Amino acid sequence: MTLALGSVTGVTALSLSSTAAQAGSIERACMSSGRRAANGALCGCIQNIANMTLSGSDQRKAAKFFAEPHRAQEIRQSDRASDEKFWDRYREFGAVAQNACG
Template structure:
């Protein structure tokens, strides 16, 4: 029972419960340099520049980067509008988070 409780606490500490979808995806990614501080900063920028729906859509890019390319090259107007918002988010995060 004690081992189970310790495992649950460690799992909870690995990704904060209050973390947003971008922060969780960032922390769970295998990208070098992904840290709690950096991923939290990126989430802050996402909260300021992307809707929750856009954030959930962008999370898929962490799992499958090719999806970003598909959206970027899409002829659909909705994809084009999302891509513009996503580019703004990326540029802002790069400036703000270093």
């Protein structure tokens, strides 16, 4: 799934933070990760990109990587077709989030 640059640019017009009730699984995991760089604006931006690029189930799976980074490695190395397809979507999400939020 490839997003046009216009879609990425449009993200900057979105509100970059959510209320706790509206926060998605990626944003919640980001905020509770304990990482120094984690803040409402960054985590909200990442969640906005996740909403544009990942399904709800993909988001829940990816959110677990914040607490269990080794799980990401296991999925990346998996031979299961479903894991390979997820990893392709996840990499695309990561690239778009880095460009838009980083």
